[in-house]
Structures are given as structure tokens and as C-alpha cells.
Amino acid sequence: MTTTAASTLLGVDALLDPLQRALKGAGAEGAELWVHRRRASVVRYSHSSIHQSAASDELDVHARVAVDGAVGTAEGGSLAPDALRDLISRAAALAKLQPANPTWPGFADPAPYRAPHAFDAATADLDPAGQARAIAAICASLASGQRAAGTHSVDVTEDAIANTHGVAAYAPATVAYLRALVQGEHGGAGYADDLSRDHRGLDPAGIARRAREKCELDHDRARLAPGDYEAVFEEDAVAEILRFVSLTGCGGQAVREGRSFMAGRIGEAVTGARFTLHDDALDPRQLAIPFDVEGTPKERVTLVENGVVRGPVHDRTGAKLMGTRSTGHAADPDRYARGGHAGNLVMAGGSATREQLIGAVTRGILITRFHYTNTPDPKRATMTGTTRDGTFLIEDGRIVGALANVRYTMSALELFSGIDLLGPQRLVRDWWSTNGMGSIVCLAPAMKVSRATITGSSPA
Amino acid sequence: MLDGLLPAIVDAAIARGASYCDVRDVERESELVDLQDGEIESIERKGDRGIGLRVLRDGSWGFAASARVADEAGLRALLDQAARLADAARTVQRRAARLVPQAPQRGEYRTPLEQDPFAVPIPRRVELLRAADDAMRGPRVTTRRGSIAAYRTRKRLVTSEGTDVRQEIVESAAGLNIVAVKGGVPPAIRGDMRSARQAGWEFVEELDLVSLGARYRDDAEATLDAPAAAAKPTTLILDQSFLALMVHESCGHPTESDRVLEHEVAFAGTSFMWPKDRGTLRYGSTHVSITADARVPGGMGTFGWDDDGVPATRTPLIERGIFTGYLTSRETAAALGLVASGGSSRAEGWQHSPLVRMVNVSLEPGDRSYADLVGEVDDGLLLESPASYSLDDKRENFHFSAQVARVIRHGEVGGYVRGVGFQSLTKDWWGSCDGVAADDWELHGFLTCAKGEPLQSMRVGHGAAHARFRDRPIEVRA
Structure with a gap:
């Protein structure tokens, strides 16, 4: 972590002090204030030309107030003393309308949390001209007839939470992201992206090269017949699969309701032994803060170990219902399911190079990423989605041609049962998460699997 | 306080070289009541207000937005930021943005509604959800959820071409969802993504949540016992x-x-x-x-x-x-x-x-x-x-x-x-x-x-x- 305070940060004093002052006069049996500030700068380009350059600065204050075992919630956008007092008062009024909630676990008690690790001051201070320069570098590297599209974004977030039990926590974070889709004159496309807390970790030249190479291979697409194939999933594609493992299966509430692949199977093998998955916001490579929105320190949770289910993550309410304790996985209830959200996934990797992964395929496909995926069978963590921007046929260990985008439909548990080889981990996000839709950040490897089920093809 | 400053800021943008500028002052509020398994999961009130300002300079857009604009200096800072964003974009421009003509607009639009959903007492909303929750109970229904929501948006748009319009949009929404479980078959999930209409409380009443809940229960229970469909065209x-x-x-x-x-x-x-x-x-x-x-x-x-x-x-x-x-x-x-x-x-x-x-x-x-x-x-x-x-x-x-x-x-x-x-x-x-x-x-x-x-x-x-x-x-x- 870079420790220099960035000019763009409001800072711990500006965010935490007003919360603590407001709570002193809360008057109810307990109250909690959580503020989330997000400053986003998003530059988008297409046809090698920037078409959107936008910045926003948002601040949301969430109040929860408990009265006689019932909880009211209110949300506002100001840290002014009057506004915070009003917010607490409104939340208390809502609580008084309710009977006691037997599932209410109470507010968190103070507990030490790790020092924040996911903030970089230079990234927070990057100006739009710097973002444009990265895009210009990509566009300048294109071959004749190629055009590029994508996004350069910088998010600066600050979270502060305080409650009447004495919790007081603050953490800043940065997320820098750069992607490029290079398109050729005749319909080919190649994609690459980088994700980092530090904008200097984004490599415009490397992204352009990776996307360009795929674009140049993507011509004369063939249609692949439905069936089972060996496959290489690149890291973005693996993140897409992990998304549905997390959303359908790794929260305590899904387990309790019987909707999760973990339900009734904790301690059982559900995939092959090469699959191990943790949720670990404390991994220094992850983009995360060290406490959750209830003020509970985040813990490393083993979800699946060598194919065996170990258990889900929990927030405080979910933990009470399941007779356990919170693992620090409460998430913004406006965006995530209650019960616990596994949003910082770490999948065990290996050492296979991309060439080794491809070289291990007799006849199969290479998948760069997916588009608009969903789950027709949540209990089995089944995902369906079409591939895009780099789908290739592999024969005898080498790429032999481009494929029209294919529809993949398969249980993640079955897919991960067929892992033959794993590459090193890379920081990636799935398609949905790249623009903030239920965001999950993954440290995920590329992988070669023995079987992936293809159920259809787009036109060539 | 900002209301009287909006026309001046779009004029200032033009004076500084923009070909177009608009500014939106948007205030939103919402109320959401959630029940799960008959218990109140949350009752929430939300609100925010802020300014979004957009400039078009030499064919490139810049957009800046903040909730912390309180005065003329704040508005000018927002304009400065939008101009900087547009100028940065201009450095990588192969396609300049331009706009088709639009005659200046003046006026107001308001959602026609019979009953303001925010005026309906919270206990009445809870009571309706509890009745729907009762209707969703079934022998194998393991999870029941219900929600009722109300939204209001007040918005003013002022453009550098003379448009100045105000709108107040009110929306009402409600939704029910259940999960039913039986060994040996996938869970049956029945529900909706919260039905919504630009209308007042009358829309929530029109939905007849109690009948809807009973229908969802019957569908889910029947689906658990149903044979698999025949896979044929x-x-x-x-x-x-x-x-x-x-x-x-x-x-x-x-x-x-x-x-x-x-x-x-x-x-x-x-x-x-x-x-x-x-x-x-x-x-x-x-x-x-x-x-x-x-x-x-x-x-x-x-x-x-x-x-x-x-x-x-x-x-x-x-x-x-x-x-x-x-x-x-x-x-x-x-x-x-x-x-x-x-x-x-x-x-x-x-x-x-x-x-x-x-x-x-x-x-x-x-x-x-x-x-x-x-x-x-x-x-x-x-x-x-x-x-x-x-x-x-x-x-x-x-x-x-x-x-x-x-x-x-x-x-x-x-x-x-x-x-x-x-x-x-x-x-x-x-x-x-x-x-x-x-x-x-x-x-x-x-x-x-x-x-x-x-x-x-x-x-x-x-x-x-x-x-x-x-x-x-x-x-x-x-």
C-alpha cells in the first residue's frame, strides 16, 4: 500500500468522525452508520476514438437502528450533522413500526482488523489525461484496418463504519482497469484486459498485443457442432464460472435454503481434487478492504478444498440462523444477497504456461471470455453463456482456426471435476463484474479441462 | 439555492467554448419493505440528490457529477471538471460527436396517479405482504419473500439551447418469490423481478398479491411433483x-x-x-x-x-x-x-x-x-x-x-x-x-x-x- 494521502481522498477524519459524533446522540438501543464514498472516472472508446469521459463522486450513508429488537434502515447522501441525525431518526422511526425480529443478531462488537492494503495514491490521483494516454497507446499500436474499443476506469472508494458498540473502521481502496477489444476489417475480434489497484499495473502495450494477436487469428470462422470437447479456459472465462459458484452456492443463506451445491454435502467431494477455492479478502493481491459492511473483520474462508466442500461464508444474521459466527462477509444489501457474499475468490492455480495448456489438447476449444451468462440450474452451479472475442479450435496441441461464438452449458462442479492442468493465477473479473454488476474479484488461473459441453453456435 | 443558477452555468459553458451543455438536478427517494418467511427483513428509506453536468467541446463529451455541489462555486468547479474531461477525450478523437437539432422545450411532466404510494402507511404495506406471505405457505415451500417499493424522482433539465423542463416521476412496485424443495429434484423457484409501473398505490392493489402468492405456491408445489418434459420439438x-x-x-x-x-x-x-x-x-x-x-x-x-x-x-x-x-x-x-x-x-x-x-x-x-x-x-x-x-x-x-x-x-x-x-x-x-x-x-x-x-x-x-x-x-x- 502506498501511504501518501491522495488529494482525492476525503480521509478517515472526514468520514469516521461525523459518524461517531452522530452516534453519541443516537439514543436508541443501538445504531450503526456505514458510509461508502465512490469516485469513479470512466473513459470509454470505440473506433479508436474516446466517446465517453465521465467522472462522478457519490457518497452513500447507511443507517441501521435497533429498537426493541427490531431494525430500521435509512440511507442518505450527506455527512452533515443534521443530515446524520435525521437519518438515525428516520431509521429509528421505521424500527418502531416493527415487532422484534427474532433473527436479529445485534450489532458487531469491535475487533481488530488488518491494515488496508488495496489503496494506491498515485492511482487515486490519476487525471483523465493520463487515462486518455493509456488508450492512445493502445490505438497507436494497431495494424492498418484494425480498430479498438474498451474502457479505462479508476475507482477510488472509501468505507467507514461505526456503531454504538464501539466499532470504528475506515479503509480506502483503488481499482484501475483497462480493456481493449481489437476488431479487424473483416469481423475478427480479440480481447484482453488488466486489473490492478495500481494504474501502473495496467499494461497498454501488453493488452494491445494480446488483443491484436487474437484478432489476427480470428478469421474464416467455422461453426462447432454441439458436443463435449476438451477445452482451455483463459482466466476471464474461469472467473465467469466462479461467479456462479459464488452466487448460487457460497453464501450461507443459499445453503440454509437448500439452493446451494453445498447444501447437505459439507465434507463431501463435489469436484475433482485439483479444485480448491477460498474467499480471501486478506490476500495482498486481492482488491478488497479488511472489514465488511457490518464492521466485522473479514476472514479467509475455505469454500472447497481439493474437491471437498468445506462451507459457506456468513454475515451476522446468516451466522445466527446457522448457529455459527460471521466470517465478515456482509455485503451491501442493495446489491448482494443477504446471508454472506463471497466476493474475493482465490482459486488454486498451477504452473502450466499458456502453450502447455493448449499443447495438452488433442481436439478442443480455447475460450477467451463469455458474454451475458446465467444459470438455468442454480443447485448444480450450472452456467450457460456464449463465448466472445477469441474462440478457437485446437487440434493436436495448437490453434488451427477460429470458431464462431459457441454456447456453453455445464455444471461448474462437472467442469472442475475435469481439470487436467492449471496455469498461474491472475487478477480478473467476470463479464458482469467488470461494470459493477454484483462485483466479484477473482485470483483465477487459466485451466485445461477434459470436458466442456457446447450446446450451440452463433452464425459464423 | 442551485435552482436559479442552472441557466447561468450552461451559458458559462458556451462562453468557455462548448458547443453544447446541459445540467440535470435530480432528487430521488424510495421506500422499500421486505418480508422473508413472514418476518420483516428490512424497511428502508433512501434518498439522494445531485447535479450532473455535460459539455460537448470540439466534438468530445465531458461529464461530471457530484452530490456535494452547494453553490455557484461548486457548479463552476463541476463545469471545470467536465471541460477537463472533454479536453482529455479530445486527444483521442477520430469521430466527433454532433447532435441533431432539437427545438427548445419548456414545461412539466408528472406521473398521473390516484394514490401517492409514499402516503400509504408502512403498517398497511406490511399487512398486505403478510397476507401474501400466508398465501405462499405450502408443505414444501422453504423460503418466502415479498417486497413493496415506492420510488419518486424529481428532475430538472436545463440545456444551453433553451430547454428547461421539470419532471416528477412516481413508480410503484411489488414482488413475491418462493423456493420449494423436494428431495431428488431441483428446487422449484417461482416469482418475479418485482412488477413495476409508473403509477401510485393503486397498482400494488391491482396486482392482488394474495392471489398471486397462492398461484406461485401452487405452481411451485406442482412443479416439484411434475414429470420432466419430453425433449422434442x-x-x-x-x-x-x-x-x-x-x-x-x-x-x-x-x-x-x-x-x-x-x-x-x-x-x-x-x-x-x-x-x-x-x-x-x-x-x-x-x-x-x-x-x-x-x-x-x-x-x-x-x-x-x-x-x-x-x-x-x-x-x-x-x-x-x-x-x-x-x-x-x-x-x-x-x-x-x-x-x-x-x-x-x-x-x-x-x-x-x-x-x-x-x-x-x-x-x-x-x-x-x-x-x-x-x-x-x-x-x-x-x-x-x-x-x-x-x-x-x-x-x-x-x-x-x-x-x-x-x-x-x-x-x-x-x-x-x-x-x-x-x-x-x-x-x-x-x-x-x-x-x-x-x-x-x-x-x-x-x-x-x-x-x-x-x-x-x-x-x-x-x-x-x-x-x-x-x-x-x-x-x-x-
Whole structure:
């Protein structure tokens, strides 16, 4: 972590002090204030030309107030003393309308949390001209007839939470992201992206090269017949699969309701032994803060170990219902399911190079990423989605041609049962998460699997 | 305090070299009541207010937004920031943005409503949800959820071209969801994504949540005991809620003109409906006509003016199966060589720049009765409400699965089957439509159409009647 305070940060004093002052006069049996500030700068380009350059600065204050075992919630956008007092008062009024909630676990008690690790001051201070320069570098590297599209974004977030039990926590974070889709004159496309807390970790030249190479291979697409194939999933594609493992299966509430692949199977093998998955916001490579929105320190949770289910993550309410304790996985209830959200996934990797992964395929496909995926069978963590921007046929260990985008439909548990080889981990996000839709950040490897089920093809 | 400063700030932008500027002052509030398994899960009130300011300088956009603008100095700082953003964009510009003309607009739009949903006492909302919760109880129902929501948006748009319009939009929504579990078969999940309408509390009452809850319970319980469907090509009849989403995904999105111009190519994707195809591409059968209309009473995509200040209008997208029109903004209309915008430029809240978004995009009623559509099916399935949906980046290839499937045999709707999904190419699907009902067109509303970076979650409306599709392959996941 870079420790220099960035000019763009409001800072711990500006965010935490007003919360603590407001709570002193809360008057109810307990109250909690959580503020989330997000400053986003998003530059988008297409046809090698920037078409959107936008910045926003948002601040949301969430109040929860408990009265006689019932909880009211209110949300506002100001840290002014009057506004915070009003917010607490409104939340208390809502609580008084309710009977006691037997599932209410109470507010968190103070507990030490790790020092924040996911903030970089230079990234927070990057100006739009710097973002444009990265895009210009990509566009300048294109071959004749190629055009590029994508996004350069910088998010600066600050979270502060305080409650009447004495919790007081603050953490800043940065997320820098750069992607490029290079398109050729005749319909080919190649994609690459980088994700980092530090904008200097984004490599415009490397992204352009990776996307360009795929674009140049993507011509004369063939249609692949439905069936089972060996496959290489690149890291973005693996993140897409992990998304549905997390959303359908790794929260305590899904387990309790019987909707999760973990339900009734904790301690059982559900995939092959090469699959191990943790949720670990404390991994220094992850983009995360060290406490959750209830003020509970985040813990490393083993979800699946060598194919065996170990258990889900929990927030405080979910933990009470399941007779356990919170693992620090409460998430913004406006965006995530209650019960616990596994949003910082770490999948065990290996050492296979991309060439080794491809070289291990007799006849199969290479998948760069997916588009608009969903789950027709949540209990089995089944995902369906079409591939895009780099789908290739592999024969005898080498790429032999481009494929029209294919529809993949398969249980993640079955897919991960067929892992033959794993590459090193890379920081990636799935398609949905790249623009903030239920965001999950993954440290995920590329992988070669023995079987992936293809159920259809787009036109060539 | 800021109200009187908005016209001056857009004038200042022009004086500083912008060719266009607009500023939006948006205030939003909402109330949400959630129940789970009969207990109140949360009662929440939310609100925010902020300013979004957009400049067009030398063909490049800059947009800056903040909730902390309190005075003239704050507004000027926002303008400075937007100008810097535009100037940075100008350094990588191959395509300059320009706008089709738009006459200045003045006026107000307010949602017509009978009863302000915010004025309905919270206990009354809880009481209604509790009654619906009771109706959802069933022997194998393990989880019951219900919610009622009210939303209000007050918005003022001032542009450098003389437009100054105010709008107050009120929306009401409610939704129910259940999970039923039985050993040996997948859980049955029945519910909705929260039905929404630009209306007052009267819409929530119209939904009849108690009857809806009982229906969901019966559907879920029956689905648990149902046999797996037979995996064979068959005739499908889809209900209005299912078709609302299909129209949204397979027609609404590919007719968004910013996708055609590749603004969304790296994320949301593009289209298979290109400008050269207008007037000739056969999208569907002659039974399929789809229209964008921002004037539909109660529609979640209804307004007085879009966020370019273009008055609400109606645009045919598909006419008797032929692709004819796009959803457009002033910028995309100009890029496509059109003379006027179709009024589809919309932003979520103050913090986002407008994008091309759907308004109310609807499948027009047909010329048959629903009874005839069913009566003519010897062997088929009636599908209700989508479960899972997935589409490719051109909206040319999709997969949907159904929450509820019932057998149609010899012209009558019979028992349940489970596990039905289908995939298709879009043109094949709509080309197989051989009838749309004339007598049961319904308006549906969605609260969360996601698009753009940063993500914008937009309200959209979709009308549809039952429609029939012949010889459709299905897949069964039982």
C-alpha cells in the first residue's frame, strides 16, 4: 500500500468522525452508520476514438437502528450533522413500526482488523489525461484496418463504519482497469484486459498485443457442432464460472435454503481434487478492504478444498440462523444477497504456461471470455453463456482456426471435476463484474479441462 | 439555492467554448419493505440528490457529477471538471460527436396517479405482504419473500439551447418469490423481478398479491411433483411476462443505436440489425410488430422528455416482421444520418451521463384470441415467466428457461412438466411466431435494465400478449 494521502481522498477524519459524533446522540438501543464514498472516472472508446469521459463522486450513508429488537434502515447522501441525525431518526422511526425480529443478531462488537492494503495514491490521483494516454497507446499500436474499443476506469472508494458498540473502521481502496477489444476489417475480434489497484499495473502495450494477436487469428470462422470437447479456459472465462459458484452456492443463506451445491454435502467431494477455492479478502493481491459492511473483520474462508466442500461464508444474521459466527462477509444489501457474499475468490492455480495448456489438447476449444451468462440450474452451479472475442479450435496441441461464438452449458462442479492442468493465477473479473454488476474479484488461473459441453453456435 | 443558477452555468459553458451543455438536478427517494418467511427483513428509506453536468467541446463529451455541489462555486468547479474531461477525450478523437437539432422545450411532466404510494402507511404495506406471505405457505415451500417499493424522482433539465423542463416521476412496485424443495429434484423457484409501473398505490392493489402468492405456491408445489418434459420439438405459447423479457433482450437491446455504433462493443455488445438492413431485414414473421413508445400510460419507460430534452415519442422498430427503426439519442441519430432523435437518451440518476436506453418497447397485439391460440395446439407447452436467460453479444443467439411449464394437449392447458429451456437464433425464433393474441395484452415494467460503464440500472416498460411459436426445439434439465 502506498501511504501518501491522495488529494482525492476525503480521509478517515472526514468520514469516521461525523459518524461517531452522530452516534453519541443516537439514543436508541443501538445504531450503526456505514458510509461508502465512490469516485469513479470512466473513459470509454470505440473506433479508436474516446466517446465517453465521465467522472462522478457519490457518497452513500447507511443507517441501521435497533429498537426493541427490531431494525430500521435509512440511507442518505450527506455527512452533515443534521443530515446524520435525521437519518438515525428516520431509521429509528421505521424500527418502531416493527415487532422484534427474532433473527436479529445485534450489532458487531469491535475487533481488530488488518491494515488496508488495496489503496494506491498515485492511482487515486490519476487525471483523465493520463487515462486518455493509456488508450492512445493502445490505438497507436494497431495494424492498418484494425480498430479498438474498451474502457479505462479508476475507482477510488472509501468505507467507514461505526456503531454504538464501539466499532470504528475506515479503509480506502483503488481499482484501475483497462480493456481493449481489437476488431479487424473483416469481423475478427480479440480481447484482453488488466486489473490492478495500481494504474501502473495496467499494461497498454501488453493488452494491445494480446488483443491484436487474437484478432489476427480470428478469421474464416467455422461453426462447432454441439458436443463435449476438451477445452482451455483463459482466466476471464474461469472467473465467469466462479461467479456462479459464488452466487448460487457460497453464501450461507443459499445453503440454509437448500439452493446451494453445498447444501447437505459439507465434507463431501463435489469436484475433482485439483479444485480448491477460498474467499480471501486478506490476500495482498486481492482488491478488497479488511472489514465488511457490518464492521466485522473479514476472514479467509475455505469454500472447497481439493474437491471437498468445506462451507459457506456468513454475515451476522446468516451466522445466527446457522448457529455459527460471521466470517465478515456482509455485503451491501442493495446489491448482494443477504446471508454472506463471497466476493474475493482465490482459486488454486498451477504452473502450466499458456502453450502447455493448449499443447495438452488433442481436439478442443480455447475460450477467451463469455458474454451475458446465467444459470438455468442454480443447485448444480450450472452456467450457460456464449463465448466472445477469441474462440478457437485446437487440434493436436495448437490453434488451427477460429470458431464462431459457441454456447456453453455445464455444471461448474462437472467442469472442475475435469481439470487436467492449471496455469498461474491472475487478477480478473467476470463479464458482469467488470461494470459493477454484483462485483466479484477473482485470483483465477487459466485451466485445461477434459470436458466442456457446447450446446450451440452463433452464425459464423 | 442551485435552482436559479442552472441557466447561468450552461451559458458559462458556451462562453468557455462548448458547443453544447446541459445540467440535470435530480432528487430521488424510495421506500422499500421486505418480508422473508413472514418476518420483516428490512424497511428502508433512501434518498439522494445531485447535479450532473455535460459539455460537448470540439466534438468530445465531458461529464461530471457530484452530490456535494452547494453553490455557484461548486457548479463552476463541476463545469471545470467536465471541460477537463472533454479536453482529455479530445486527444483521442477520430469521430466527433454532433447532435441533431432539437427545438427548445419548456414545461412539466408528472406521473398521473390516484394514490401517492409514499402516503400509504408502512403498517398497511406490511399487512398486505403478510397476507401474501400466508398465501405462499405450502408443505414444501422453504423460503418466502415479498417486497413493496415506492420510488419518486424529481428532475430538472436545463440545456444551453433553451430547454428547461421539470419532471416528477412516481413508480410503484411489488414482488413475491418462493423456493420449494423436494428431495431428488431441483428446487422449484417461482416469482418475479418485482412488477413495476409508473403509477401510485393503486397498482400494488391491482396486482392482488394474495392471489398471486397462492398461484406461485401452487405452481411451485406442482412443479416439484411434475414429470420432466419430453425433449422434442414442439409448439410453445409464452405468457406476457415471459415475452416482455424476450422482447427486451432480443429486440430492445439490438435496436439500441449506440450498440450499432459500437459504443458498447467491448462490454454490452453490438447488434445483428445494421443500418443497411433497415426496411429489408426479416426479423420475424408477419405477426411480429414491435414498437418503442415513451407515451404509454403507466409505462416504466414513460416520460415527458428524455435526458436530451427530446419530447416523448413513438418509433416502430419491427413492422410486420421487418426491421425498420432504432432507439436513438440526438448524438446517435446524427451519427446514423437521421433527421431527428427518437427520444431514447436516458440516465439513471444525477451521477450518470445519458445513454441510449429502451423506453416502453412492446410486442403489438395480434389478431387472434388467446383461446384460439391454445385451442389450435394439438401437442405443445405453455411457458410462464422466465427463470434463466442468457444472450450473445449481438443478441443473435439466446437461451431462456421457464419457471412454469404446462402441457397443452388437444387444445387445452393441462398438467405441469419441469425443466424446460430453449435456445435459438433470434430471427429463427421470431420467424416461427404464428400468432399473437389480441385480447390479453399486458404492460410489464422492469426496474433494472443494466447497461453502461459505470453501470446504470434503468427502468423500462414492455407490453405483450400471449404469442405462439411453432416447431421449437426444447431442452430439459430435470
